[in-house]
Amino acid sequence: HFLDMAADNPEDLAITDDQVASYSNLVREAGALFHSRHYDSYHFLLTLSDQVAHFGLEHHQSSDDRVEARSLLDEDLQLVNADLLPHEFTHSWNGKYRRPAGLVTEDYQHPMKGDLLWVYEGLTQYLGDVLTVRSGLWTADQYRAYLAASGAEMDHRPGRTWRSLQDTSSAAQVLYDTAAAWDNWRRGADFYAEGELLWLEVDTTIRKLSAGKKSIDHVCALFFGPGDNTPPETRPYDFGQLVAALNAVQPHDWASFFRRRLQSNDPHAPLAGLVEGGYRIDYTDQPNEYTRAAQSEDRGLDAWYSLGMNTSADNTIKDVLFGSPAYGVGLGPGMKLIAINGRRASEEVLRQAIKETKSYPTLELIVDNDGYIKTIRLDYGGGERHPHLVRKDSGACYLDDITRPLTARHALTNGKG
Numbered sequence: 001h002f003l004d005m006a007a008d009n010p011e012d013l014a015i016t017d018d019q020v021a022s023y024s025n026l027v028r029e030a031g032a033l034f035h036s037r038h039y040d041s042y043h044f045l046l047t048l049s050d051q052v053a054h055f056g057l058e059h060h061q062s063s064d065d066r067v068e069a070r071s072l073l074d075e076d077l078q079l080v081n082a083d084l085l086p087h088e089f090t091h092s093w094n095g096k097y098r099r100p101a102g103l104v105t106e107d108y109q110h111p112m113k114g115d116l117l118w119v120y121e122g123l124t125q126y127l128g129d130v131l132t133v134r135s136g137l138w139t140a141d142q143y144r145a146y147l148a149a150s151g152a153e154m155d156h157r158p159g160r161t162w163r164s165l166q167d168t169s170s171a172a173q174v175l176y177d178t179a180a181a182w183d184n185w186r187r188g189a190d191f192y193a194e195g196e197l198l199w200l201e202v203d204t205t206i207r208k209l210s211a212g213k214k215s216i217d218h219v220c221a222l223f224f225g226p227g228d229n230t231p232p233e234t235r236p237y238d239f240g241q242l243v244a245a246l247n248a249v250q251p252h253d254w255a256s257f258f259r260r261r262l263q264s265n266d267p268h269a270p271l272a273g274l275v276e277g278g279y280r281i282d283y284t285d286q287p288n289e290y291t292r293a294a295q296s297e298d299r300g301l302d303a304w305y306s307l308g309m310n311t312s313a314d315n316t317i318k319d320v321l322f323g324s325p326a327y328g329v330g331l332g333p334g335m336k337l338i339a340i341n342g343r344r345a346s347e348e349v350l351r352q353a354i355k356e357t358k359s360y361p362t363l364e365l366i367v368d369n370d371g372y373i374k375t376i377r378l379d380y381g382g383g384e385r386h387p388h389l390v391r392k393d394s395g396a397c398y399l400d401d402i403t404r405p406l407t408a409r410h411a412l413t414n415g416k417g
Contacts (some may be wrong), residue, residue, distance in 0.1 A: 122195015200273030
C-alpha cells in the first residue's frame with residue numbers, strides 16, 4: 001500500500017508520524033473488516049492543491065483524492081477531509097469488486113441503472129466514515145459531531161415529502177450536476193448522507209436482534225470476500241443477493257425493511273440508527289466541532305436551523321430552506337445582504353443579530369435582488385441553533401461499540417492486548 005502525494009508547495013507535504021500511523025491503521029482496519037483484498041497493490045493518489053477541483057474518484061487499485069493545499073497542516077481541513085481516503089478505499093470492495101448489476105454495462109452506449117446507489121455510495125459512506133474513526137483519522141467525538149451535522153441536514157430536507165430516497169438513486173444522472181440552490185426541496189445525491197443513516201440503522205438493528213453478537217462487520221466479511229484475496233475483478237449483485245447476505249448473518253425481513261425506507265415520503269430523516277445507537281440530535285446555540293470546522297472552511301454563515309439560510313463570505317445568500325422564516329419573507333439564493341438592523345452586513349453582524357433575536361425577534365434586512373433593493377422584516381425569536389449528538393439516558397450504546405477499532409478487539413481476543 002502506497003500514499004503518493006503531490007502538492008502546490010513543498011511545505012504542504014509535511015505529513016506527521018501520527019498521520020502516517022492513522023493511514024497505516026486504515027489499511028489494517030479495512031483488512032479486519034473485509035477479510036480479503038481484491039488488488040495486487042493499492043495507491044492512494046493524494047493531490048494537495050488550491051489550483052484543481054476537489055473530489056475523490058475510486059478505482060480497483062487506487063483512488064484519486066484531491067483536497068486543499070494545507071489539508072495536512074490545517075486542523076479544520078484535516079477534520080472535514082479526513083473521511084475522503086477511507087471512503088474511496090472502501091470502494092475497492094464496495095463498488096469495484098462487488099458492484100450493482102445495473103452499474104455493470106458492456107460499453108458506454110448502454111445506460112447505467114442507479115437503483116442500488118444507496119448501497120454503492122450509501123454503504124460506502126457509512127463504512128468509510130466508520131473506518132475513519134477506527135483508524136484514528138477522526139476521534140469518536142469528531143465522528144459524532146459529523147453524524148449530528150449530517151443527520152440534521154437530512155432531517156431538514158422538505159423535498160423528501162415528494163421525492164423518495166430511491167428516486168434520488170434512480171435519478172442520479174440528472175441530480176449529480178444540479179446547482180446547490182434549492183437543493184433541500186429538489187433533493188440531490190442524498191443516497192450518500194441518507195444512505196449512511198440507513199446503513200447505520202441496519203448495523204444497529206443487527207446488533208440489537210443478535211444481542212450484540214453480530215454486526216454489519218460480519219456482513220462485510222461475507223459479502224465482500226469471503227476470505228479470498230483476488231486480483232481486480234467485478235462480481236455483480238442484485239437486491240435479492242444483498243438481502244440474502246444480510247439474512248445469512250441475521251434473519252430479518254430485510255426486503256420490507258429497505259422498501260419501506262427507500263419509498264418513504266416521511267418529512268423526517270431515518271434517524272432510528274442514531275437512536276438505537278444510543279444518541280439523539282439536540283440543538284444548542286454553539287456549533288459542534290465539525291460544523292465549526294466546515295463553516296471555517298467555507299466561510300460565510302450557517303443559519304440553516306435558525307433563519308433557514310446560508311450566506312457566503314461576501315454576504316450573498318447561497319441557499320434558503322423551503323418553509324423556513326427566510327423563505328416566508330421571500331429571501332432566495334443569489335440575493336445579497338446590504339444591511340442588517342441598520343448596520344452594514346457582515347458575517348459578524350448577522351451572527352450577533354441572530355443571537356439577539358431571543359430579546360428582539362424582528363430582523364430588518366436591506367437586500368439587493370439582482371439590482372432591485374428592498375427592505376425585509378423577518379420575525380424569528382429562537383437565537384442560534386446548531387446540531388449535536390447527545391447521549392440518551394438509558395439503553396444500549398451501539399454507536400460506541402461501532403467506533404472501536406477491530407484490530408484492537410482482535411488483539412484482545414487473541415490474548416495479545
